[in-house]
Amino acid sequence: MADTYDFGLVGLGVMGRNFILNVADNGFTAFGNDLDEEKVQALIKEGGDPTKVNATTDVKTFVQSLATPRKIMLLVPAGKIVDSVIEGLLPHLDKGDIIIDGGNSFYTDTDRREAYLKEKGINFFGAGVSGGAEGARKGPSIMPGGSKEAYQHVKPIFEAVSAKYKGEPCVAYLGPKSAGNYVKMVHNGIEYGLMQLTSEIYDLLKKAAGLTNEELHKTYAKWNEGRLQSFLVEITSEIFAQKDDLTDKDLVDMILDKAKQKGTGKWTSQNAMDLGIPVPTIDIAVSMREISALKAERIKADELYDRPTPKAVDKNNFAIKAEQALYFAFIITYAQGMHQLADASKEYGYELKLGEIAKIWRAGCIIRAALLADITKAYQADENLQNLLLSPSFVEKVKNTVDAARELVSYGAENGIPLPGLTNALTYFDAYTSSRLPLNLIQAQRDYFGSHTYERLDREGIFHTEWEK
Ligand code: 6PG
Numbered sequence: 200m201a202d203t204y205d206f207g208l209v210g211l212g213v214m215g216r217n218f219i220l221n222v223a224d225n226g227f228t229a230f231g232n233d234l235d236e237e238k239v240q241a242l243i244k245e246g247g248d249p250t251k252v253n254a255t256t257d258v259k260t261f262v263q264s265l266a267t268p269r270k271i272m273l274l275v276p277a278g279k280i281v282d283s284v285i286e287g288l289l290p291h292l293d294k295g296d297i298i299i300d301g302g303n304s305f306y307t308d309t310d311r312r313e314a315y316l317k318e319k320g321i322n323f324f325g326a327g328v329s330g331g332a333e334g335a336r337k338g339p340s341i342m343p344g345g346s347k348e349a350y351q352h353v354k355p356i357f358e359a360v361s362a363k364y365k366g367e368p369c370v371a372y373l374g375p376k377s378a379g380n381y382v383k384m385v386h387n388g389i390e391y392g393l394m395q396l397t398s399e400i401y402d403l404l405k406k407a408a409g410l411t412n413e414e415l416h417k418t419y420a421k422w423n424e425g426r427l428q429s430f431l432v433e434i435t436s437e438i439f440a441q442k443d444d445l446t447d448k449d450l451v452d453m454i455l456d457k458a459k460q461k462g463t464g465k466w467t468s469q470n471a472m473d474l475g476i477p478v479p480t481i482d483i484a485v486s487m488r489e490i491s492a493l494k495a496e497r498i499k500a501d502e503l504y505d506r507p508t509p510k511a512v513d514k515n516n517f518a519i520k521a522e523q524a525l526y527f528a529f530i531i532t533y534a535q536g537m538h539q540l541a542d543a544s545k546e547y548g549y550e551l552k553l554g555e556i557a558k559i560w561r562a563g564c565i566i567r568a569a570l571l572a573d574i575t576k577a578y579q580a581d582e583n584l585q586n587l588l589l590s591p592s593f594v595e596k597v598k599n600t601v602d603a604a605r606e607l608v609s610y611g612a613e614n615g616i617p618l619p620g621l622t623n624a625l626t627y628f629d630a631y632t633s634s635r636l637p638l639n640l641i642q643a644q645r646d647y648f649g650s651h652t653y654e655r656l657d658r659e660g661i662f663h664t665e666w667e668k
Contacts, residue, residue: 204230204253204264206356207271209284211238211254214328215274217336218301218360220245223252225359230254232261262291268352269296274328274335277304285312294320297349301328301341303463306384309377313345322349325376327383329564330362338362340564341370342386342556344379344549362563369563373556374549381543382556385536388467388481390431390565391460392532395484395620397435400525403607406616407509408517412449415439422522427529429568458488467539476542477631478535479623480528487619506615523603524621526570530597531624533566533574534587541585554578588631601628 208219211233222229223246231242231254239254246252255261262269269292273284281300288298298321300309309325316323324345328335341361343350350372361370373379397419404410410418419436423429443450464485471478490497537553544551557575560566577590587593604625611618630636645651647666655662 202263203266204228205266205270206230207232207261207265207269209233209261209271209273209288210275211235211242212274213332214301214335216242216245217332218272218274218328218339219252221336221338221360222356225356227356227359228252230261230264232256232258258287259291262288267293267296268322268349269293270299270353270356271297272299272301272326274301277302277308281308281312285316289319289321292319292321295322297322297324297352299324299326299343299345299353300380301326303327303383303387303461304380305462305466306377306381309344309380313376322346324350324353325378325380326357327379327386329383329386329566331565334362334563338369338563340559340562340567342373342379342382342559343370344373344375344377344381347372347375361559362567364558364562367558369559369561371555371559374544374551376547376549378544378547378549378551381547381549382540382551384463384466384470385540385543386560386564386566387463388471388478388484388539389532389536391464391467391484391488392478392480392535392620393429393431393529393566395487396480396525396528396532396624397431399611399618399620400521401435403611403616403618404518404521407512407610407614408514408521410514410518412439412451418518418521422525425522426569427522427526429529429570430565431568455494456491457494458491460485460488464488467536470543471535471539474539474542474546476535476539477627478539479627480532480535480620483619483623507613509614509616510610512610520603520606523600524607527597527600527604527628528621528624529568529570530587530593530600531628532620533570534593535627537574537578538586552578552582553584554582586631588628597628601625604628 205227206222206229208215209232211231219229219231228251233239234256236256239256242254243249273281275281275284281304304325313323322345324343327342328339330339338361341357357370358368361368373382401415404415416436416439419432423432423436438451441450443453446453468482468485540551540553554575557571557578561571577587577592578584584590604621608618608622608625642653646653646663650663652661652663
């Protein structure tokens with residue numbers, strides 16, 4: 200069956216296997232490739248009909264089995280492996296063939312690979328794929344960037360396999376070069392922020408309001424039926440109900456409080472710093488994973504310092520406030536991520552349409568949430584919106600919930616419960632909505648010790664003062 204398969208996929212790990220089966224479910228024939236014979240055989244078996252889903256360990260056979268222009272997706276770990284897979288494919292490819300990197304590759308790597316392959320007549324796409332294993336199998340959100348022309352060959356397959364929001368596919372051509380990987384990186388930065396916030400609210404509800412896991416399960420489940428409806432709130436509710444296999448405890452209580460990371464959140468933060476765009480809720484979410492990793496030091500420090508005993512609160516009222524505060528902070532986190540995308544688009548020439556991005560995040564991906572329907576509308580109403588906080592449709596939502604955030608942040612500070620994500624979201628809001636900040640003083644200090652000059656409120660120009668005199 201040479202030259203006939205519609206779609207090729209390299210890397211038959213959990214994501215790859217699920218993705219290729221999803222492609223086949225949607226009526227496309229697909230061919231897989233992996234160095235591991237066991238994975239190849241497992242896929243052939245699961246696929247059921249080798250005329251529809253087939254696989255091989257041999258790269259040449261794999262490439263020759265695909266119809267041209269070949270559409271080959273890589274679902275392999277980001278980094279050097281992507282380069283070596285590309286080198287392995289290259290001798291067998293023809294001009295016009297398409298390689299799609301579906302992993303979380305760093306965006307500058309994608310730019311480098313795209314330029315390198317362009318010289319050889321090969322189209323290269325960086326396509327973020329979100330939704331984990333289940334998403335890959337049943338419908339992920341896909342964020343492709345690369346050549347617009349070549350995308351037309353991939354489009355029918357991606358639109359068929361992607362998640363659907365009210366019938367609309369959660370995939371769109373996002374822009375040239377590394378636009379797809381960049382958008383996926385910021386998606387993950389937002390993911391870090393939302394996860395940090397849900398965990399802080401859990402801490403508060405547990406330590407201050409004394410909610411049991413059963414009550415936490417019900418509380419998050421109830422929130423998931425309202426404006427906080429989202430994948431992360433939904434799975435959080437389910438996590439609280441999970442029993443441990445090894446003990447008679449709830450699993451959540453048995454899990455070590457050290458969060459790992461693979462780098463995408465950190466990259467978002469680092470790049471936001473380079474662009475000069477503040478994303479403090481994402482920054483602190485990365486820092487909290489780092490603080491969490493210092494478990495041994497935290498245990499020592501815990502013995503050295505006293506901590507207030509959290510004051511008793513009214514459970515129900517506190518849970519109402521927590522819902523409001525979480526909603527507020529979710530909005531702020533999306534606002535920061537979208538702001539970064541807007542600026543990166545100008546800086547890197549991505550020509551991103553923020554309304555399209557919010558649209559394809561409404562289903563399939565990890566940060567899918569009811570809020571994204573509102574965010575989509577806000578950017579559709581004004582595609583040059585600088586910040587979600589400036590959208591008239593968000594003003595009431597924020598005004599109605601910010602006071603709860605203030606109350607909980609104060610409670611956390613007084614009672615020694617760390618709420619860095621919520622605090623940063625609130626501080627970002629207070630600073631971003633202040634027409635006058637005290638940074639006039641910083642300008643004065645800079646000019647005082649380093650003659651760095653300053654501007655004035657009342658007249659144009661650059662000024663310097665001989666302060667000591
Ligand atoms: C997704 C996720 C996924 C990411 C994990 C783990 O959209 O499906 O973002 O791509 O790899 O969330 O990320 P960390 O290991 O950095 O937490």
